[in-house]
Amino acid sequence: MTETATRDFTTIGVIGLGTMGAGIAEVFARNGRRVIGVEVNDGAVERGRQHLEHSTGRAVKRGKMAEDEQAELLGRITLTTRMEDLADADLVVEAVVESLEVKKSIFRTLDSVVRPDAVLATNTSSLSVTEISTANARPGRVVGVHFFNPAPVQDLVEIIRTVVTEPDVLADVQRLLVGMGKNPVVCGDKAGFIANTLLFGYLNHAVAMYEAKYASREDIDAAMRFGCGYPMGPLALLDLIGLDTAYEILDTMYKQGRDRLHAPAPILKQYVTAGLLGRKSGRGFYTYEAPDSPVVVPDVHTPSEADKPQLRHDIRLVGVVGTGTMAAGIVEVFARAGHDVLFTGRSQDKVDGVVAAISRSMDKQVQRGRATEEEKTAVLGRMRGTTSLDDLADVDLVVEAIAEDLAVKTTLFENLDEICRGGRGGAGAILATTTSSLPIIAMAKVTNRPQDVVGMHFFNPASVMKLVEVVSTVATDEDVTETVLALCERIGKVPVRCGDRAGFIVNALLFPYLNDAVKMLEAHYATADDIDTAMKQGCALPMGPFELLDVVGNDVSLAIQRELYLEFREPGFAPAPLLEHLVTAGYLGRKTGRGFRDYSSR
Structure with missing residues (x-):
């Protein structure tokens, strides 16, 4: 036996x-x-x-x-x-x-x-x-x-x-x-195993983002909570884990694998040396009311009420360009918040499709008791569709939500610049793009008003997801950024502000983590099922990396990862060959019936 x-x-x-x-x-x-x-x-x-x-x-x-x-x-x-x-x-x-x-x-x-x-x-x-x-x-x-x-x-x-x-x-x-x-x-047997290897690479990247003053600690944490459904933001999670513990884990991982992305961010060592270890010491990235307390208290870095964004431009009539899922969701969001919305499409059928989609969405809300028939009627009454861009002449804000094609978008911005009301000091219309990966400055520079161009990156579905990344270019006027931040709050969203660079906050933190998971699978270190289980149960994430990649689409994920690699020239951001091969084979995820998993028989 x-x-x-x-x-x-x-x-x-x-x-x-x-x-x-x-x-x-x-x-x-x-x-x-x-x-x-x-x-x-x-x-x-x-x-x-x-x-x-x-x-x-x-x-x-x-x-x-x-x-x-x-x-x-x-x-x-x-x-x-x-x-x-x-x-x-x-x-x-x-x-x-x-x-x-x-x-x-x-x-x-x-x-x-x-x-x-x-x-x-x-x-x-x-x-x-x-x-x-x-x-x-x-x-x-x-x-x-x-x-x-x-x-x-x-x-x-x-x-x-x-x-x-x-x-x-x-x-x-x-x-x-x-x-x-x-x-x-x-x-x-590799330092970090599954969960810590993937988790701490992501956490370290978030620390580097904060250290570079790209976004505030509050905005980085809010972005990952509301954009990805994570239970905690990365900096708050580091405070919970303990910055000394995090430093030791990253240092061990780096010494074993020599992956620069695991080299602890310099500010992490500075915090540890100063005794700012997180919750257990009462202060880390945030300040707590006492050692071991979970209660965050204001400190010198906490935004004051006086810093709260205000509407510096009068926003009444909102224009939306596009008739896809994202555009329809944005129209619904503004109309439900009480704004009159004028949206444009290339054909009457496309325009009618937006009305039908929003009508169905409102019917669902009525059925669930989240809206009344009267509210549905009011929302539909605030919307008006058109097939002519020229009808956008009187809008206060126009949000572009068309295909992720820079040539198409820049042509549109040239047109919007000519059509929409101009003028400084709040008199001109704000031009916004919902791009998730393209450089916003490239759209701003083809206009005569780059100071009025800003990013408003809604997350899909826009009617449900709370997060909006408000992206300023080097040319964006501060009053424009502040107005868009305030407007997002008024329409029930959680805005975070950041600069115009590839990935903004969410994608810049999310996709390198997903890419690392693909590399882990590629190396036969663990199975896709075990990696997904480790991240869902070990880190309380709503989806494992391979589940998420198949939902997002491997082609979309590859395009974003390529943008990040081109922007940052970080060797660790180079797309995993396995991801490239799946896309070449046409295994794009759920939408094609096969990606990291086979959905054809499900």
């Missing part, structure tokens, strides 16, 4: 009973395993006991565990300061401080304590599992088991295989975790 068939994990050792170690001990005890928890001294044992009692006590208070279940669970856990007490353990999980020497010392000691068939695991989040395993006489029985915090709540566990990890060890640990209701993903 094979070892795989007979290995049974009934007694689990956990070394280190801090927040993570205690959580891991609780997970095993919840699932009926006998747990032996080891700490360095009696004081640490007592702190570990308190962690366990507080965690299970919270579950009792929330009605997720009965008091007798809590007592039974705690009764399965034995706490000790003696490593020798692990002699009967079938599996030992190390969860001590992130120090290679400390961990290796533990694995050396375990050689003379546990049985030869016992499996040894490390919960490291960034150190080399291979290097840790070399401290043991049988490195083949060593595996990485990276739980996420809090371990009793988070279902994701990264299982890290080394080049010498025995296949049956990997299979048995995977089977154990699945049986306990966890979702294990398997990956190779």
Whole structure:
């Protein structure tokens, strides 16, 4: 009979009973395993006991565990300061401080304590599992088991295989975790594993964006929350993780992979050196009311009420050029906010299509109780369609929402410049583009009023998504930018301001992360399913990278990634060859029935 068939994990050792170690001990005890928890001294044992009692006590208070279940669970856990007490353990999980020497010392000691068939695991989040395993006489029985915090709540566990990890060890640990209701993903031994490699590259890029004063901390965070549906903005998340922890993880990743995008942004080291570690110290990128408090308080960088954007131009009649999904959504947004809207299309059929689309959208809102028939009638009454650009002569603001083709857009702006009302000091019409990737200054320069040209990047669907990136060029008048920011707030949107460079905020942070995920898949480091699971469950993202790429369209994603590479000339931004190949093959995602996954039979 094979070892795989007979290995049974009934007694689990956990070394280190801090927040993570205690959580891991609780997970095993919840699932009926006998747990032996080891700490360095009696004081640490007592702190570990308190962690366990507080965690299970919270579950009792929330009605997720009965008091007798809590007592039974705690009764399965034995706490000790003696490593020798692990002699009967079938599996030992190390969860001590992130120090290679400390961990290796533990694995050396375990050689003379546990049985030869016992499996040894490390919960490291960034150190080399291979290097840790070399401290043991049988490195083949060593595996990485990276739980996420809090371990009793988070279902994701990264299982890290080394080049010498025995296949049956990997299979048995995977089977154990699945049986306990966890979702294990398997990956190779590389600093950061799946979740941290992809997450911290993105976080580091956000820090660099803030350091360059491209956008404020509030705008960077709001952009990712409202533009991508992320639960937290990157800078707020770094404050939660701890800037010192983030620096160490990035530094380890950089030293191992030599990827410049993982080299910690200089300002990160400055914050750490100054003791500004995030929430735990009471100050990081934001300031908190006390150490360990989640409550943000105003500081010198917080925008004051006096800085709140005001309407410096009178915006009553809004023009929209285009009849596609985005244009129709923008028309609906302005009309629902009480603005009269004049929109133009190339044919009457296209114009009628916009009215029909908005009528259907309003019917859905009425059905869901979010609008009344009277409001629907009022919205449709504020809209007027035309096939003539010349009818836009009296608009106060015109929003262009046509195809992402620079030649077509610049021709349109030449026409709008001639048609729309001119004049300085708020007298002229504002000309806005919804482009997501093209240089706005290229459209502004063909007009005689570059100071009145601005970006208004709505997100799709415009009627639902809250975010609008308000993009200023080097020529945009501050009054124009301020007016558009104020207007976005008035129509119920969340505006963020940034400069005219490829990707603005959201795409500049999102697409390099997606590209990194493709490179990870391309290297056979992990499967697409495991990478998606890691990012959804480990980082609480609404979609995994490959799900998102297939929804966005691989051709669209490739075009954006190429723009970012051309703009920044950053080698790490070069589109992954696999993405190029999928697009060449016509595997564009959901719209073609095949992308990173096959949708033809679904």
